[in-house]
Amino acid sequence: MAKMELNRKTKTEIEDSSSLKGTLASVFLLGFFLIVTWVSVYFLFLDRF
Amino acid sequence: MNTLNAKIDPRDGKLVMAHFYVAFIALAVGGLAGLLQTLVRSGKFVLPAGIGYYQILTVHGVVLGLVLTTFFIMGFQIAATSRTSGTLSNLQRKLGWIGFWLMTAGTLMAATMILLNKASVLYTFYAPLQAHFIYYLGLTLVVVGSWVDGAAVLGKYISWRKQNPGQPSPLITFMAVVNTMLWIVATIGVAATVLFQLLPWSLGIVDRVDVLVSRTLFWYFGHPLVYFWLLPAYMAWYVVIPKVIGAKIFSDSLARLSFILFLLFSIPVGFHHQLMEPGIDPAWKFLQVILTFLVVIPSLMTAFSLFATFESYGRSKGATGLFGWFKKLPWGDARFTVPFIGMLSFIPAGAGGLVNASHQLNQVIHNTIWVTGHFHLTLATAVVLTFFGISYWLVPHVTGRVLTKAMNKLAIYQGVLWAIGMTFMSGAMHAAGLLGAPRRSSFSEYGGAAQATEWIPYQIAQAVGGTILFVAIILMLYIFVNLAFFAPKGEEEFPIGEVSDKAEKSPMVFENWKLWLGITALLILFAYTIPFIDMIQNAPIGSKGYKLW
Numbered sequence A: 001m002a003k004m005e006l007n008r009k010t011k012t013e014i015e016d017s018s019s020l021k022g023t024l025a026s027v028f029l030l031g032f033f034l035i036v037t038w039v040s041v042y043f044l045f046l047d048r049f
Numbered sequence B: 001m002n003t004l005n006a007k008i009d010p011r012d013g014k015l016v017m018a019h020f021y022v023a024f025i026a027l028a029v030g031g032l033a034g035l036l037q038t039l040v041r042s043g044k045f046v047l048p049a050g051i052g053y054y055q056i057l058t059v060h061g062v063v064l065g066l067v068l069t070t071f072f073i074m075g076f077q078i079a080a081t082s083r084t085s086g087t088l089s090n091l092q093r094k095l096g097w098i099g100f101w102l103m104t105a106g107t108l109m110a111a112t113m114i115l116l117n118k119a120s121v122l123y124t125f126y127a128p129l130q131a132h133f134i135y136y137l138g139l140t141l142v143v144v145g146s147w148v149d150g151a152a153v154l155g156k157y158i159s160w161r162k163q164n165p166g167q168p169s170p171l172i173t174f175m176a177v178v179n180t181m182l183w184i185v186a187t188i189g190v191a192a193t194v195l196f197q198l199l200p201w202s203l204g205i206v207d208r209v210d211v212l213v214s215r216t217l218f219w220y221f222g223h224p225l226v227y228f229w230l231l232p233a234y235m236a237w238y239v240v241i242p243k244v245i246g247a248k249i250f251s252d253s254l255a256r257l258s259f260i261l262f263l264l265f266s267i268p269v270g271f272h273h274q275l276m277e278p279g280i281d282p283a284w285k286f287l288q289v290i291l292t293f294l295v296v297i298p299s300l301m302t303a304f305s306l307f308a309t310f311e312s313y314g315r316s317k318g319a320t321g322l323f324g325w326f327k328k329l330p331w332g333d334a335r336f337t338v339p340f341i342g343m344l345s346f347i348p349a350g351a352g353g354l355v356n357a358s359h360q361l362n363q364v365i366h367n368t369i370w371v372t373g374h375f376h377l378t379l380a381t382a383v384v385l386t387f388f389g390i391s392y393w394l395v396p397h398v399t400g401r402v403l404t405k406a407m408n409k410l411a412i413y414q415g416v417l418w419a420i421g422m423t424f425m426s427g428a429m430h431a432a433g434l435l436g437a438p439r440r441s442s443f444s445e446y447g448g449a450a451q452a453t454e455w456i457p458y459q460i461a462q463a464v465g466g467t468i469l470f471v472a473i474i475l476m477l478y479i480f481v482n483l484a485f486f487a488p489k490g491e492e493e494f495p496i497g498e499v500s501d502k503a504e505k506s507p508m509v510f511e512n513w514k515l516w517l518g519i520t521a522l523l524i525l526f527a528y529t530i531p532f533i534d535m536i537q538n539a540p541i542g543s544k545g546y547k548l549w
């Protein structure tokens, strides 16, 4: 019981309030979406021309 | 920032509101035309009284793409400058009024000719379609008026710099100055084609016009035009939104750098609108496509900076996990939520833009309704919803009223309805475009062709979306009238964000206009000189004018 509480405490403390990892992930997702869109129209192009 | 005005001077406020009245009248007229277009294209509706499809399409494009945008932007930039660099001098304000009246007179001239059906040449007024000369003259006055209006902003900036030597100018003033410079450099192209080609030709002084030269001058202007629309939205995203949500500006230098990059890279790229145009050497098209793709850098810098602002804010409110900050954002505040919908729409809009700008992929979508779907996400959602979001606080700020809880709620409904309507309309436009459906085409079955039959369900979906959008426009107009004339008296804040105290002072090099305008000029000369000489030396006999409507 005591051990579990201790664990929980350290877990919230590791989370750095100045972390920008969500920003990093968001920008990667954005880049991924841009590439997927481009590649899908590229295949449409290959298919047609 | 010692000259910061918490409240704009009422005399400046009056000038701002004059611009906004015209902008919102334009929204009403253009919105109605837009609805009619989608209905006609669905095949279920025929325009009464012999009104032509291309006539209302010209009304829609001119009034929303040129009038609403230019008037709103001039008003907003004057407000932002007056708020952060101090009240305009009497001379500067007079310039603002002269600019406003020139633009208004020009708008009325152009509008009259469109209504008389003498100018159904669409808002791009491409030769060899030939309008009545008063139409071109009217649009010239709009541009000249916007220069005079811009002089008010530049004048205020110059006097601020004199009073504060060695200091970086207030961020949003700096941004308004970049956008004004961008606009002046860009409009030289359209002024040149109108004054030297289209006016003499429509007046009958010359018989023929060089079509390729006029289109090239048009797109020299046409691409920076879209950045002229977008940068004011970015001003709100970088400077206003952080304050609205109670966060700090992530980085002042990053914001300035991205604006300078937009100035440099948004002009020498007009060929990406002319990729399918014969008569331009592909090597120069390739060069301009590379310059176009450089705009990805400041765009992703902006995305990064906004995500970072939101995440830092959410974490300061105790958010944890990868995306926990998202839930902490103030979703109940229309001043945030409505522009945020605009930001979201910029993601598919940007993706579509990369497709448009790639030479091969452009062959898939060129002149299809995909393109219309694209700029209804960039301009008619990202930019316009941000402008609406600005109006929710700027209009009551200058009229001495407040955005009530009820209006705030209605404003959120307005934004959500816009998002739903546009998802239908723009989504269907993108899909039909990939199937080859043309833009700028009234309803037609193309002689019963099987391919055209495929497009019809998408055209119905566009009409559904258009109807929802029209309801959203009515809501917006209702809110505008409320905020301008009826809302309770009070103080509404003009939110201007502060830079996080950890950030370093911005270097003065950003204010070195000789440097930035010099590089801009060099890039333009590099990208355009040789192809332009080529076009003139190898010019075919020009074209006579056509009136095909």
Ligand code: HEM
Pocket (backbone or CB within 6 Å): B031, B032, B034, B035, B037, B038, B057, B058, B060, B061, B062, B064, B065, B068, B122, B123, B124, B372, B376, B379, B380, B384, B438, B439, B440, B441, B442, B465, B466, B467, B469, B470, B473
């Ligand atoms: C009620 C909302 C709207 C509807 C239903 C609507 C509908 C349409 C449709 C159907 C077209 C294309 C027609 C064609 O190519 O045949 C079009 C074109 C256009 N729209 Fe909209 N639109 C709306 C709002 C806006 C807004 C807010 C703006 C800009 C601020 C805008 C700017 C334009 C422009 C510049 C064109 C191009 C005209 C041309 O190709 O010459 N629209 N609109």
Ligand SMILES: [Cu+2]
Pocket (backbone or CB within 6 Å): B222, B223, B226, B272, B273
């Ligand atoms: Cu462009």
